[in-house]
Amino acid sequence: MADVSKQLKHAIFSLKNNNTSLAIQICDLVLTTAPMQPDAWHIKALAAKTKGDLGLAEFCFKQSLHASPQQAAVLSNYANLLVSKGQFNEASNYFDKSTRLAKHNIDAWLNWAILLSRIELYKSAIEKLNHALTIAPEDQRLFVVLGNAYRHTDELDHALAAYNQALKVSPNDIQALHNKGITLRLLHQAKSAIQCYLKLLDMNQKYPELFFNLGCAHYDLNDNQQASLYLKQAIEIKPDYIEAHEALNKLYWESHNMECFLQSYTECLSNFPLSIPLRYSYVAMLIMAQRNQEAKIALELAINEIGPVHTFLHALSVLKNKDNDKDHEVLELLKRAADQQPANTRYQIDIANWHIHSLSYNTAIEHLDRALGTAPLNQEIWAFKGICWRLLDDEKASWLNDYSNFIQAELLEAPDGYDNLEHFMSVLRQELDNMHRSKHQPLDQSVKGGTQTMGHLLSEPRKVIKDFRAVLEKRITTFLRSLPKDPKHPFLNRNTQQFRFPGSWSVKLQEGGFHTNHVHPDGWLSCCTYIEVPRDIKPDDPQKAGWLKFGESALNLEDNESIGREICPQEGLCVLFPSYFWHGTNHFESAQHRMTISCDVSPC
Numbered sequence: 001m002a003d004v005s006k007q008l009k010h011a012i013f014s015l016k017n018n019n020t021s022l023a024i025q026i027c028d029l030v031l032t033t034a035p036m037q038p039d040a041w042h043i044k045a046l047a048a049k050t051k052g053d054l055g056l057a058e059f060c061f062k063q064s065l066h067a068s069p070q071q072a073a074v075l076s077n078y079a080n081l082l083v084s085k086g087q088f089n090e091a092s093n094y095f096d097k098s099t100r101l102a103k104h105n106i107d108a109w110l111n112w113a114i115l116l117s118r119i120e121l122y123k124s125a126i127e128k129l130n131h132a133l134t135i136a137p138e139d140q141r142l143f144v145v146l147g148n149a150y151r152h153t154d155e156l157d158h159a160l161a162a163y164n165q166a167l168k169v170s171p172n173d174i175q176a177l178h179n180k181g182i183t184l185r186l187l188h189q190a191k192s193a194i195q196c197y198l199k200l201l202d203m204n205q206k207y208p209e210l211f212f213n214l215g216c217a218h219y220d221l222n223d224n225q226q227a228s229l230y231l232k233q234a235i236e237i238k239p240d241y242i243e244a245h246e247a248l249n250k251l252y253w254e255s256h257n258m259e260c261f262l263q264s265y266t267e268c269l270s271n272f273p274l275s276i277p278l279r280y281s282y283v284a285m286l287i288m289a290q291r292n293q294e295a296k297i298a299l300e301l302a303i304n305e306i307g308p309v310h311t312f313l314h315a316l317s318v319l320k321n322k323d324n325d326k327d328h329e330v331l332e333l334l335k336r337a338a339d340q341q342p343a344n345t346r347y348q349i350d351i352a353n354w355h356i357h358s359l360s361y362n363t364a365i366e367h368l369d370r371a372l373g374t375a376p377l378n379q380e381i382w383a384f385k386g387i388c389w390r391l392l393d394d395e396k397a398s399w400l401n402d403y404s405n406f407i408q409a410e411l412l413e414a415p416d417g418y419d420n421l422e423h424f425m426s427v428l429r430q431e432l433d434n435m436h437r438s439k440h441q442p443l444d445q446s447v448k449g450g451t452q453t454m455g456h457l458l459s460e461p462r463k464v465i466k467d468f469r470a471v472l473e474k475r476i477t478t479f480l481r482s483l484p485k486d487p488k489h490p491f492l493n494r495n496t497q498q499f500r501f502p503g504s505w506s507v508k509l510q511e512g513g514f515h516t517n518h519v520h521p522d523g524w525l526s527c528c529t530y531i532e533v534p535r536d537i538k539p540d541d542p543q544k545a546g547w548l549k550f551g552e553s554a555l556n557l558e559d560n561e562s563i564g565r566e567i568c569p570q571e572g573l574c575v576l577f578p579s580y581f582w583h584g585t586n587h588f589e590s591a592q593h594r595m596t597i598s599c600d601v602s603p604c
Contacts, residue, residue: 007029008026008030008043011023014047020048021047023043038064038074041064045059045060054081058081058085061078082094083111083115083118088118091115092115095108095112106135109135110141110142113149120152122153125145139169140167141166143176144163147159148179151183153604156183156186159183160180163177167180174200177199178197181197184196185213188461194214194218197214212231212243212247218230219454220455228248228252232264235248239271242281245264245282248264261289274306280312280315282298283299303316310336310344311337313333313336313340314334317333317337334347338351345375348370349371352364352367352384352388353555364384379519379520379524379578379579380519382490387553400489403550406483406578408482412424412472413474414471425571428464431465435457436506452508453507457506458504458599472574476499477497480495480497490580491578496604498603500601502522504597505597507596517554518584519581523579525579525601526583527577527598527600529597530595532571533546533594534546537588539570541568546586546594548583549563549585550581551582554582569594569596579600
């Protein structure tokens with residue numbers, strides 16, 4: 001027994017010094033004489049995992065637990081392995097077993113919470129973390145992960161408090177400072193966010209995400225010059241930092257700086273011509289800017305120089321589809337892309353769209369069901385399934401798109417402190433006018449002939465925005481309580497009657513402006529509230545100029561399109577509807593603007 005103990009200590013020492021092969025050899029030696037020695041199997045499992053041999057690691061973990069099932073540390077480490085293999089539900093079960101056996105195993109509680117956050121079970125993660133903090137109230141790691149979870153549930157004040165607690169324990173915690181900055185920016189406190197980032201710079205931190213967030217914070221302050229400098233620094237450190245390229249070029253687009261627009265891509269591609277993400281993002285920007293011929297040339301060059309990568313093939317199909325929706329070359333490109341990435345939701349949806357145009361609705365549904373298997377909450381999939389069911393005269397179409405019961409259009413209440421709804425809308429309109437600072441319509445949104453506010457509008461600390469959020473939350477709560485129950489319905493089965501706002505913004509349409517028909521793929525419930533409505537938009541207008549319409553898709557199906565419901569906007573009108581409902585607006589001609597506040601709502 002003494003020899004086994006000595007050998008195991010030697011194996012642990014070897015593992016800690018990254019000599020995994022020796023650690024495995026020692027464990028094997030122990031197991032030849034003691035085949036049910038659980039510690040030897042455990043150490044061998046950890047060594048195999050470190051080497052990247054996940055299959056051997058899993059086998060060894062199972063052998064250790066077979067020899068001795070009640071090992072909290074082994075259960076926790078096996079759960080970590082299952083996470084790395086993407087087996088999240090099974091991993092969660094093993095974390096549960098581990099923490100039941102060893103309630104003071106903080107690493108297990110922490111890793112379990114990280115996993116729960118990864119699969120978007122933020123409320124459960126928060127519950128585990130708060131419990132862990134009763135055991136280890138000074139562990140700043142717990143506060144950082146707690147802050148991240150609160151941030152994702154839109155509880156930004158709680159998130160900020162958690163980061164502050166982490167910094168109270170460890171004032172120079174890099175993750176706490178960085179995430180505090182992100183949260184302050186979401187709370188529209190860009191100046192305070194910048195102070196967090198500058199402190200990180202003082203600590204000699206120079207990672208690309210830091211410069212990216214500094215650039216975004218300066219953009220919030222309308223300091224485009226400083227924003228562009230920091231975004232360029234992020235790109236200088238990481239030339240294929242796609243988010244930084246996109247943010248920088250959207251900044252140039254919105255400020256009408258066409259001289260610099262896309263320059264970061266061309267400069268980096270000259271030094272990194274084989275970067276697939278850079279090439280693809282550059283092409284995507286060209287397409288969004290409607291420079292389709294340039295995009296096609298860039299794509300064909302990329303395919304010739306790098307090869308028929310699935311992202312390139314898909315982008316080329318998008319361009320060719322603009323010329324001829326039913327061209328079989330489009331379908332061939334999509335199939336080749338999907339062959340490389342069968343689980344890619346976008347590719348399956350676009351193949352389905354091609355079949356919808358070709359009147360092959362059942363085939364389209366097959367591809368949509370494949371996409372649904374990968375992304376069951378993607379609202380776009382349900383939007384296209386609704387089209388197929390309608391065109392097949394399937395009764396599920398009206399079950400899915402129940403325009404009568406799933407759309408609520410009612411005037412908001414006036415909050416306390418305002419004479420009436422008209423007074424409230426007037427104050428709100430003045431505040432929003434100051435926030436619409438962009439000179440150019442968004443590059444990547446459905447807005448045409450208008451502008452859109454940036455950031456999370458409902459997180460604004462301004463009083464009138466808070467008042468608006470309060471009455472909106474009351475309206476949504478009432479609506480959710482009024483809905484029927486149906487466990488098989490993709491909208492109704494997610495109604496927990498608890499919700500958060502993952503995104504919110506205001507749109508200001510100019511004369512001739514409109515929203516193209518679209519859905520909100522990442523939403524669940526969507527909302528549009530009319531803040532300013534031109535006098536020319538009238539309920540008795542036979543042309544229904546400026547009206548909100550539901551049901552007409554973005555596929556341009558001509559005679560096969562159908563409008564399920566139309567609503568005439570009026571100031572203070574709040575419209576709630578499932579995020580998969582196709583919706584858009586008709587053109588309108590007026591010297592006045594049309595202003596709205598829109599948001600997505602997610603269950604929690």
